[in-house]
Amino acid sequence: MRATFPHLLHLDVALGILYPSLGIEIVPPPPITQKTIEIGVKLAPQNACFPLKVTLGNFIEAIEQGADTIFMVGGVGPCRFGYYGQIQRIILEDLGYRVRFVLLDHPRYGVWSFLSALRAMTGGRLFLPEIVRVARLSFAVLRFTEELETHRRALRCQVRDPQELDRVIDGTIEALRQVKTFGELEALKTDALEKLNALPRNGRKDFLKVGIVGEVYIAQETRVNFNVEKLLGDLGVYVHNSVSTVEYVLHTFRPLTRSREKLEAWELAKPYLRRFVGGEGIDSVGSAIRYAREGFDGVVHLYPFTCMPEIVAKGVLQAVSRDLDLPVLHLAIDEHSGEAGLVTRVEAFVDVLERRKQEKKRGLKRNGSLSRS
Amino acid sequence: MDLFLGVDVGSVTTKFVLMDREKRILASCYLRTSGDPIAALKEGLRYIEHRMPQGGVIRGVGTTGSARHLAGVIVGADIVKNEITAHAVAAITRVPDVRTVFEIGGQDSKLIIIRNGVVEDFAMNTVCAAGTGSFLEHQAVRLNVPIEEFGKLALQARQSVRIAGRCTVFAESDMIHKQQLGFGKAEIVKGLCEALVRNFINNLASGREIEDPIVFQGGVAANQGMVQAFRDFFGGKKRIIVPPEHGVMGAWGAAILAMEYAPQKTAFQGFSVVERNFKSRSFICTDCPNACEIVVLKEDDRVKALWGSRCGKWTPETATVRCEEEDENLPSLSSYPGCSTERCAMHG
Numbered sequence: 163m164r165a166t167f168p169h170l171l172h173l174d175v176a177l178g179i180l181y182p183s184l185g186i187e188i189v190p191p192p193p194i195t196q197k198t199i200e201i202g203v204k205l206a207p208q209n210a211c212f213p214l215k216v217t218l219g220n221f222i223e224a225i226e227q228g229a230d231t232i233f234m235v236g237g238v239g240p241c242r243f244g245y246y247g248q249i250q251r252i253i254l255e256d257l258g259y260r261v262r263f264v265l266l267d268h269p270r271y272g273v274w275s276f277l278s279a280l281r282a283m284t285g286g287r288l289f290l291p292e293i294v295r296v297a298r299l300s301f302a303v304l305r306f307t308e309e310l311e312t313h314r315r316a317l318r319c320q321v322r323d324p325q326e327l328d329r330v331i332d333g334t335i336e337a338l339r340q341v342k343t344f345g346e347l348e349a350l351k352t353d354a355l356e357k358l359n360a361l362p363r364n365g366r367k368d369f370l371k372v373g374i375v376g377e378v379y380i381a382q383e384t385r386v387n388f389n390v391e392k393l394l395g396d397l398g399v400y401v402h403n404s405v406s407t408v409e410y411v412l413h414t415f416r417p418l419t420r421s422r423e424k425l426e427a428w429e430l431a432k433p434y435l436r437r438f439v440g441g442e443g444i445d446s447v448g449s450a451i452r453y454a455r456e457g458f459d460g461v462v463h464l465y466p467f468t469c470m471p472e473i474v475a476k477g478v479l480q481a482v483s484r485d486l487d488l489p490v491l492h493l494a495i496d497e498h499s500g501e502a503g504l505v506t507r508v509e510a511f512v513d514v515l516e517r518r519k520q521e522k523k524r525g526l527k528r529n530g531s532l533s534r535s
Numbered sequence: 536m537d538l539f540l541g542v543d544v545g546s547v548t549t550k551f552v553l554m555d556r557e558k559r560i561l562a563s564c565y566l567r568t569s570g571d572p573i574a575a576l577k578e579g580l581r582y583i584e585h586r587m588p589q590g591g592v593i594r595g596v597g598t599t600g601s602a603r604h605l606a607g608v609i610v611g612a613d614i615v616k617n618e619i620t621a622h623a624v625a626a627i628t629r630v631p632d633v634r635t636v637f638e639i640g641g642q643d644s645k646l647i648i649i650r651n652g653v654v655e656d657f658a659m660n661t662v663c664a665a666g667t668g669s670f671l672e673h674q675a676v677r678l679n680v681p682i683e684e685f686g687k688l689a690l691q692a693r694q695s696v697r698i699a700g701r702c703t704v705f706a707e708s709d710m711i712h713k714q715q716l717g718f719g720k721a722e723i724v725k726g727l728c729e730a731l732v733r734n735f736i737n738n739l740a741s742g743r744e745i746e747d748p749i750v751f752q753g754g755v756a757a758n759q760g761m762v763q764a765f766r767d768f769f770g771g772k773k774r775i776i777v778p779p780e781h782g783v784m785g786a787w788g789a790a791i792l793a794m795e796y797a798p799q800k801t802a803f804q805g806f807s808v809v810e811r812n813f814k815s816r817s818f819i820c821t822d823c824p825n826a827c828e829i830v831v832l833k834e835d836d837r838v839k840a841l842w843g844s845r846c847g848k849w850t851p852e853t854a855t856v857r858c859e860e861e862d863e864n865l866p867s868l869s870s871y872p873g874c875s876t877e878r879c880a881m882h883g
Contacts (some may be wrong), residue, residue, distance in 0.1 A: 197824035325847075480742055489656070502601060503643070507659055510619035514654045521653050 163263075164189050165231040165283075165520030166224035168217035171382050172307035175338050180300040184285040189229040191220035194385040198223055203497045205253055210497040211466040213379040214246050216386055218253065220420050225259055233283050234413075236267035241440035241471050245305055251495040259328060268414065269412060278440040294476050301348060305408050310334060313358055316401060327415045328356045366398070373453035375446040376464035380495050381405040387464055387495055388504050394462070397512045402458070404449035405442070411515050427452060434478050441471030445477050454486040459515045462508075467496035488512060537594045540803070541790025542576070542610055544568060544602035548754060549575035549639025550786040553583050553784065555793040558791055562586035565754075572602040576609055577809040579633045580716070585808040595797030597621070597789030606689040608832055608840040609813060611804035614789070621788030623647050623654045628791055629778045634746040637765070638784070639735070639755035641668040642820060645741035649815045652737040658739040659691070664732040668755045670703045674710065674727060685724060689760025692725035700730025701737075736768065747848055756781040778782065803879055813839075818861055820844065831858060 165191045168179060176192040181188045192198070195217060202219030221232055233256075234247040236469050247265040254261055264283055271274040287293050310331050334354040341347050372394055381389050382405050391401045404427070427448030435447050450461045463479060465472030472514035476492050483490045491511040493504060543567065553562040564582045568575045597614045599621035606616040618638075626636045627649060636647040644666055645680060648656040660666070674823040675682040696718045700711040714721055736745075738781055753791055756777045769783040780787060816877070817830045825845055831854050832840040838851035838858075849857075 194822070195824040198832075240704070406743040499708055503659065506601075506617045506619065507657075510654075510659075512659055513620040514657070517653050521651070 163187065163231050164231055166191055166221065166227075166228050166229035166263075167233045168220045169194055169383070169385075170379065171311070171384070172304065172335060173232065173407060175307055175335060176300040177302035178339055179303055179341060183296040184287055186285050188515045189224050189227050189249065191224040191229075194383070198284070204423060205257065206251070209468065212386065213243070213377075213397070214249065215497065216379075217246070221250065221254065221261075225254075225261060229261070229484060231262040232478070233264050233266070234272070236265050238501065241469075242458055243441065246260050252340070275308075279404055287515065292453040299344060301342060301408070301454055302344070306347065306351060307335055307338065308406050308408055311448075312402070315391050315395065315401035317358065317361070318392065319398045319400050320363050320366060324395065327358075327361060330361070336375055338409065361483070369400045369402045370460070370512065370514070370519065371402070371456045371458045372512075373449065373461045374405065374464060375402065375449040375453075375461055375465055375475075376405060376442065377446075377469055378405055378407070378410050378442055380440075380466050380469075381464040383409065388499070389529060390462060390464065390493065390504070390508060393505065393508050394512065397509065399515075400514060404452070404454070408479065416423055430455075431478075434482060435474075439471045439474045441469065443471035443478075445473040446472060447482060450479055450490065451486065452483055452487065454482070454488040457490070459519060460511065461490045463490055463492045463513070465492075465494055467494040467499075469494075512534075536588060536590045538587070538591045538643070539790045540596045540610070541621075541786040541793065541796070542596070542598045542600075542612075543618070543785035544572050544576065544598070544600040544606045545618075545640055545785070546601055546803075548782075549579055549600075550783045551583050552783050552790045553586065554787065554790040556794065557821045560783070560787060561588060561591075562824040563780070563786065565637040566780045568602075571629070571723040573609065573813050577608055580610070580806055580809050582731060584809075593801060595790075595793035596802050596803045597791075597793030597796075599789040600787050603802060603833065604840070604842065605815075606831065609804070609808060612793075612800040612809075613798060613802050614792050616792050618785055618790060618827065619645055619657050620654070621785045621849070622792050623649060623657075623788070625784040625788035626752065626778075627652050628787070628852070629749055629780070629784075630722070630750050630776055633748055633750045633776075635749040637735070637749060637751045637756075638753040639751075639761070641755045644735055644739065644753075645859050646735075646743070648743060656743060656744070658741075658768060660735075660738050666731045666738065668753070671731070671755065671761075672708075672737075672760065673876065674707070677707075678724070679718065680724070686728075686758035686760035686762075688721050688861065689725040689728050689758075690763060693714050694722060694725075695729055696722045696726035698723070698730040700727070700734040701880070706730060712861055723762060725764070728760040729767070729827075731761065732764040732768050745769075745773070748832075749773055749775045751775055751777050752781040752784040754782055767874040784826065798829065806850070810833075811869060817843075818856065818857060820849070822848075825866045829854060829857075831855075833858075855856060 164187050169191055177188060191330060198219035199216055201222050202215035206215040214239060236244055236247050248303050249262040264279050266279045266283060267276060303513035314331050318324050319329055337350055374391065376383055391403065394401050409423050411419040412419045413424040424445060427445045430451040433445045435444050446463060453461050479490050491507060537730055540555045541552040549566045549568045549569060551564045554560055564578055564579055566575050579874060596610055596612045597616060598610065599618050600610040603615050622638050623636060626633050633649050638645040644660045646658045647654055672682050675685045680688055696713045699705045708722050708781055710723055710727060751765060762777055807830050811836050813832065815830060815832045817828055820827045820829050827845050828843050829849055831838050831843045841849055841851060841854055
């Protein structure tokens, strides 16, 4: 068996640690490029959402590299993601690819099919103590890659040389691929954090803060969202992304697992949205409210064009934006998105936030002098 | 006298504004980009140079528009700003209590919401041509009406025809259909203007409060039929202002921003830029399947700027080497048996 899986930021690093120990050979898809997108767009239904197309491109490119089995997760609730695996399986069958498609759905849709998919994905060695250790290690590695990305977003506007920042983080992520033990992971962590702390700063303190909310794939995958976070960082903005694969996994398999962050976001969203609308609709609303409370200057909402849960969230976010005086930029992404239009919008959004901040400062000063007189 | 230059290189037209410290426009021009922004930039600079007042010195330059980065490198800009901010700044300068800006240009349209002199929200349409200048121009040609007369013709109509304006393709077939039914040209043009206004409001204003005074600017604001259609849409209840400078508001905004942000010493390259030899060329990087199109702006043989590299591996030095390699590997004309003339349509 030569198994493959869709890309999602640094998921391949974690799975690359997990799978050898299960005795399953993996063929990670080549990195997402324009070619991946073109393949997916050509073969997928035109009105399917963008993540389906890109992940389909991943599968085809991996099959060309020799993969014969595909691992995919299913989804829960009224989002089309739940059918992705099935549609992709049928598309690949129609194209004449003879591959095995293993789809992991939530156990509530059948404990038996869940266990049998899990058994196929783990080579049947799920509960060996060694496997449990490696699974925990690869999850910890995934968590650390996300932590590194959080640092990258926060530090880009604060360091003197952003390219050096990229070198430290990309270098650490490469090194993580070779990690075998928790000790090695800890050593890499300490080393990376030391290096990040040692990066010369540019001394700026009054940067704008922008939070990213949205659909789990588009909001995270910098290779398809035109790297909005880097764009913002280069404009001197401190960025935080509320979307995380780790939290996504923990939340998807509730009640077996739970994500404290997501539960908090759902609680915050309650005055606006109580009903589960599929995907990350509620999370987008809750996270935006959290950003407003934490004093962020604005929120960027990223989602695939025609994404139903996020369109619901978009409508609700307009009310959140009004009530909490929080500017929100909505960006729908698909294969037709033009980079120039997106860059113009993001630049203009940052200008809006900058002018608002100056106005507020001026307003405070004026009020201050009034109270004194 | 301290002067500031604003340059707005759009998809269809290129605009220049020469401004003094009181933000007064001393000279301006409105040219066709005609697919060659470098030539348009040179032509505009020549025009402005001839209108420089005695003792005037350019202290700052701002560029905007879709070719703002290219213009910034060639002219030497102190600030390169997006169109939304530039247009808003000019509208606020012209009408200080402005609350909404409608801007319709050649390839896109924008709605900007302003409160207390600060941009609060904006929407921009870049995907759909319905409701932009290019579509109006295309239809003017089809109806054999000069674009300058198009708006006036709409005002002559006694009634209007309802035209489906959601999509340019459907609008065009619907217009033809109405023509075949026997409606007059003026009625159809009026109907088209109304369809475009509906489309603009539906696409951009969804859920946003349109408060007046509204400043209507951009090339399409010159079209009286469109102005009237906007007035009718709001039932004459909203104040719509078309400033006399409506065509060059973006360039004016860029000039104002240049004055606000100008450093001690401007990056302006001087009017001699028009004598220099700029050339842009491109190659496709084949190092990974991303196949980035790298665009290189060269002055004579020196690379001045570089765009399009996603991974950031290309520097002016490596790109120069790559261009030279490509030139060497270019097959000579004689290797194509069909090409005997110097200028062959296929191989340049």
